Amino acid sequence: YMHMYSFFIIFSIIPGNLTSASEFFLMGLSEDPDLQPFLPFLFGLFLSMYLVTMLGNLLIILAVASDSHLHTPMYFFLSNLSLADMGFISTTIPKMIVNIQIHSRVISYAGCLTQMSIFILFGSIDDMLLTAMAYDRFVAICHPLHYPVIMNPRLCCILVLLSFFISLLESQVHNWIVLQLTCFSDLEISNFFCDPSLLLKLACSDTYTNNIIMYFFVAIFGFLPISGILFSYSKIVSSILRVPSSGGRYKAFSTCGSHLAVVCLFYGTGIGVYLSSAISHSPRKDAVASAIYTVVTPMLNPFIYSLRNRDIKRAMRSFLGRNLISVSMECRLKNAEKLSLYT
Template identity: 75%
Template structure:
């Protein structure tokens, strides 16, 4: 079966055969077209990618090597770190290769694959943050029953459920994209195959596709945000009932790192999409997307390691063992 797809210079109800052009690739946007900046951008993004992968791997190794950290909170943190590594690996390596080869092409199948994995691990990130919010809710609001509620079976089930929902979300987008035959253009105004922009290039946007998109968006976006908001609503009210200031600070400090990551992840994601709706500049939208897809996964390990004494101690022990 041919991997080629059709592109139209314009979309109309009466499509003339002579206006059709066979294409098998899309053109991604470059961060900069300045030749002098290419080596700098190559070094910058390669460094950011390596720091992200190394930082998240250190957290995974530190947690697994320290028996004191074999708790639900750190179990979810390991899965979040793994999802972050996969999330940034869907976009940055291709961007680095394109910078080095002075290319901006990506084949149709490659674009669809990148979009699929981007949605899968992006959704996984959001759902794991929701699960971690629930874990903090149980720890603060029901401390005496914490070990009973957050048992290994439930923790494993929550991670598997997050993965299943992410897979459904990813494949739903894939199914819609595979039905697209004609495109308005082959230029994607971002450095990766942005799902929203790819689907907006479709000449025919059916009502059923829109319904599916809104439904999937509600599951992958609205549901996690609502769960996190509800958990912290309960957490704040429980903390305010603690009489001593020291007790309130101790209770809230257990949520500090997670809350910082939530604000960074959803703050940048919402900012990107609100900014793209207001701004008509593709360049500014692409730069904003960099924060969401590259900077956020890179900062997560630092947020957890710098604000968490247990992680610091585990990393030091791991370092001594490796020497």
């Protein structure tokens, strides 16, 4: 999918008169003199975090797909969120790991646009899916009797497709804004991936209009999901407070505890990145904050849902148990075949 999306960006969006920049240099963490002795450690750290993230999210998807009891709207959205997290972290971290290993900073102009677009695409999908999951919890707690009718499979698929197309629109808007730049005063990007706001700072022409358009769309695409989540949880809290027993209130709130933790982690780290870049003006601090946002959030999401959700833990144990038994049986059969050949 990512290769097809890259092809689409390069050949259907980039006009014939390309910008004068043919490549950029990602400064990131690897060019900080203070961090040079720690590059092998950073390589191992980010590689481990990337593998843990991919494995954790893959286990969530396989566990949901293999257990018929988890074929519900909540877990359908969760498996799509895990898929989006895998794409989100795969857009930036592998490139950074390779750059640390081969001591290279170069990324082509087309590659930069592709990375930027896919990063915004999957980040926005995360945002939209969290909003859909908040709506799902709102219907489950505030309208439990109508839940199967409202959250039907058709509506769930529509919400996921709508999340994808809205996110695709947002990514292409950012692409269009960057494509309006005709030249760059500097080719060094002070981060480990192509950020549209940093590319606008490097432009040698006036980018006031570009910044206004970009922040306008960021405000729209960011404000609407946050508004939907806040509205859903305001209704959820008011509904829970009307439950007479404390046990009932705890049980109702525990159904959305994992989602609320993921929402706080996603928006908390995202807001922290922008506040850090606005206050500190330090490239190294901005790069570290971006690394936390792009790595820690996708890595912790599977742990949050698996540790707080008994159904997910049961499905994972069942899935891993079945596969371990099948592998063990295959090994025994192969050993038996070898012994029969010798005898």
